[in-house]
Amino acid sequence: MNIIIIIIGLVVVVTILGGLMYRINFSKHRPHNIKNRQRGQYEQSVNDVVNAVFDDDFREELKNRGKLHFETILNDNAMFLKQDLELTTTQIHDYLKDQINKNLTDEFKNYRETIEFAKNQAVETIKKTQKVLEDQQKVLIDEIAKQFASEKKILIDNFQNNMAEVVNNYLLKAVGGHINLNDQLEAIITDLEANKKDISEDINEGS
């Protein structure tokens, strides 16, 4: 609004000055020539009028008005700028917030996918390893069972083959030294009587 008033004021001053200049020039071409002396007086008068219109107070007033208007404009613009800045800041903040949320969401999604993939891979690997271990365990159990059966058979066979000898040796060592020959005499004589014929034939006729 103030700018408009100032512009109108300037237009008025320029119009006045233009009118004065036109009058001066028009009077030179008039048929009845004005004398140089009068023309000098006119010019002086114009200067005086101009100096009277644009005096120091007027200039100061214009200066103050301009200053005030400029400050007002500056304040308004500062306020607008502040509002715009705050709005922009808010928008930037929201934008950054959205971007960060979006990035974080994307990253978390990627992380979740990666973790899920790794988890699936690990589970798959564990399943495969478990299956291999179970297979190996089964093979091992079968092999151990076979070896155990084989060892058992060998032990049983050895036991059956040797246990009689072991029992024999045990009996002989356990009771052999404790059987008195005199107690065996009757049995010995009985055995000799039973084989007397063979012994006699071999002794008396064999040589």
Place this chain on the structure above:
Amino acid sequence: MKDPEVKLKLTTSINSLVVVGKLITELELIEEFFLKMKLKSSLSQVSLPTISPVMQELTNLNNLNLIRPEDRANLNLFLHFIKTKAPTIHVSFASIPDSVFMQKITDWFRSEINPNIMLSIGLQPNIGAGFKIRTTNKIFDFSLHKYLIESRQILVQLLGQVKT
């Protein structure tokens, strides 16, 4: 085997060729003594041989007088016959038999098999009990060890029943 011309009886204590060998040596000393008695003028130069209980028992059993040269000759001939011609049987026991046991065994062999038989006693602790006889051509095993081996199948069956 042909019987000797001189028939004497053996005592049960003379049951091995070792004893026979000792008796032969003892008889040779006695013969040597009488030979020296003929050759030596002084008794101090000869020593009286000792007569073992086995020799004494043998001479008493056969009514021999060793002072008489014929008896000494007969005994010498008989002992050499025994040493060279008497049948010998090897008998093994699980432990060393005592004299009473040996006397009974010797009596049985001489009464039932041959009156001049000699015994060679062996020791085999592994037979446990019983005895083993080895004659000229045969081996008779009457040991507990053999009985146990023969009964091994029965033992295996019995242990198998216990196992099941």
